[in-house]
Amino acid sequence: MRRLPTLLGLTLLTLLPIPALAGDWQPRPDWAELFAEHGVENGTLVIVDQREGREGLWVVNPERAGERLSPASTFKVPHALFALDAGVVEDEFEVFPWDGVERDVPAWNQDQTLRSALRYSTVWVFQRLADQIGRERERAYLSEIGYGNATVGDDVERFWLDGSLRVTALEQVDFLERLYAMALPFAESDQRLVKDIMINEAGRDWILRAKSGWDGRVGWWVGWVERPSGPVFFALNLDTPERLADLPKREAITRAVLRRLEALPAAE
Helix, strand or coil, X not given: CCCCCCHHHHHHHCCCCCCCCHHHCEECHHHHHHHHHCCCCCEEEEEEECCCCCCEEEEECHHHHCCCECCHHHHHHHHHHHXXXXXXCCCCCCCEXXXXXXXXXXXXXXXXXXXXXXXXXXXXXXXXXXXXXXXXXXXXXXHHHCCCCCCCCCCCCCCCCCCCCCECHHHHHHHHHHHHXXXXXXXXXXXXXXXXXXXXXXXXXXEEEEEEEECCCEEEEEEEEEECCEEEEEEEEEECCCHHHHCHHHHHHHHHHHHHCCCXXXXX
């Protein structure tokens, strides 16, 4: 184990910039229209643009942005940091042998690494890591980084899926901002690694780092786009009454907004 969370870590956390106050956020009814166009009745999108000369704090549905919901697989991002720090996984090359149990997602039915487990959102890998980290250390890490309600609950293998752990879209962006700046209380090398395995795609002058999540009821897409002039952070969540049919809407809406902001290039 590399180290346990300490009081020093909590002290350092208090020195970080506090999230923007509610009054600083500007509503975007034009973006709300995108939700309606995709048939989404309940959802939110938070955007923090830190590009030089284009700074802005924007939100669709401010009330929903402040509502704590299960993070589902978006929690795999901080969870990977916990696992690296606790020493239950060494690096992105360590192999997690498949247990031979056939699961619904074909990509899960094979040996995994931390990189593939994040890419395919392989639940059994992170359940195995959670068992090794243990409830008390999970709770301590959550408290140290101030992630949502920092609650583990009774089932250490499902607390990020069963509603025990809950986080707002605003809190998601705050966490991502600190990860981008490598201002979290973890080794710089571990933060760099997690940022690397978050890469979804990249162009000549931009990188998209993101993670999706779904607990069967609420879908998430969170991350940021890096540009030479600065990053653009985002956190979207929406209700999924049509279940799998609703999941593509997460990226479709967010990408449309990011293209409008010229954070992502125009669709070809």
